[in-house]
Amino acid sequence: EAQVTQNPRYLITVTGKKLTVTCSQNMNHEYMSWYRQDPGLGLRQIYYSMNVEVTDKGDVPEGYKVSRKEKRNFPLILESPSPNQTSLYFCASSGDGGAWNTIYFGEGSWLTVV
Amino acid sequence: AQSVTQLDSQVPVFEEAPVELRCNYSSSVSVYLFWYVQYPNQGLQLLLKYLSGSTLVKGINGFEAEFNKSQTSFHLRKPSVHISDTAEYFCAVTSRNRDDKIIFGKGTRLHILP
Numbered sequence: 449e450a451q452v453t454q455n456p457r458y459l460i461t462v463t464g465k466k467l468t469v470t471c472s473q474n475m476n477h478e479y480m481s482w483y484r485q486d487p488g489l490g491l492r493q494i495y496y497s498m499n500v501e502v503t504d505k506g507d508v509p510e511g512y513k514v515s516r517k518e519k520r521n522f523p524l525i526l527e528s529p530s531p532n533q534t535s536l537y538f539c540a541s542s543g544d545g546g547a548w549n550t551i552y553f554g555e556g557s558w559l560t561v562v
Numbered sequence: 563a564q565s566v567t568q569l570d571s572q573v574p575v576f577e578e579a580p581v582e583l584r585c586n587y588s589s590s591v592s593v594y595l596f597w598y599v600q601y602p603n604q605g606l607q608l609l610l611k612y613l614s615g616s617t618l619v620k621g622i623n624g625f626e627a628e629f630n631k632s633q634t635s636f637h638l639r640k641p642s643v644h645i646s647d648t649a650e651y652f653c654a655v656t657s658r659n660r661d662d663k664i665i666f667g668k669g670t671r672l673h674i675l676p
Contacts, residue, residue: 452605483666488571490668491606491652506663538605547656547664548594548613553605 450475452554454539460560461529469524469557471539479546480522481506482514484535485556491538497522498546529561564589564655568667575643576675583638583670585627585653592658595636597627598666600650609651612636623647645674 452473461467473480481496483506493506497516511533513525522541526533539554569584587593594613598606610621617629627638636653653667 481664488668490568491654491666493664493666496663504663507665540605548611548658550608550611551598551606551664553607555605 450552452539452541452552454537454554454557456557457555458558460562462562463530464528467526467529467559469526469537469539469559471522471524471554472520473522473539473541473552474520475541475543475552476519477541477543477552478519479542479549480516481540481542481547481551482512482522482524483538483540484508485538486535494524494537496547526559529559531561533559534561535559564593564657564663564665566653566655566665566667568651568653568670570670571668572671572673574673574675577645578642580641581639581643581647581672583651583653583672585636585638585667587634587636587653587655589634589655589657593655594658595627595629596654596656596664597621597625597636597638598652598654600652600669602649606652609638643672643674645676647672648674 454471482494483491495514497503537557542549542551565588567586575581596611597609612629650669656664
């Protein structure tokens, strides 16, 4: 089954404790991206990657890092989480053409920073 | 740079009635346009997209949207809604120059009334 898998699905952490949200896709997609969803703000793109070793900032990259060492994986790293990073996070992937092709989303990761 | 405005944050509508969800965009370059749907506790999935050709685009679940370049709009319509259409709907835009950033609107919650 074609899917984007992200883990953990739910996490409560403390301010300053580094964490990584993993993301993996099994569709051999070149394009992968991370979004955060906040009430009243919709979906905002954090980072995206058009291929291995190629990453670019989205609209809200501050406080986040990503890496793309393998085609299937695109982890999101919060080096020093803060309460304003409490949010619902989505990983997504897309085939040839990137953002204009159909984007497939993971089920989301609820992150709470206290 | 692009921007997307979804004019209604919530739309209540009676079951079997027609519905229109409004989306306007702003861009200095030509764009691709999308509608995504998020059912409760799920990730987003593509409803339909406009890339080129006919300005009337048909999607899944009986939805359609019309691209109007002069009014910079991409409104989503369905002639008769069902309780299963209860969801949040997101309009999105990406530029044709393939910079692969995608901008989502803030979303419109569709409430189906029995």
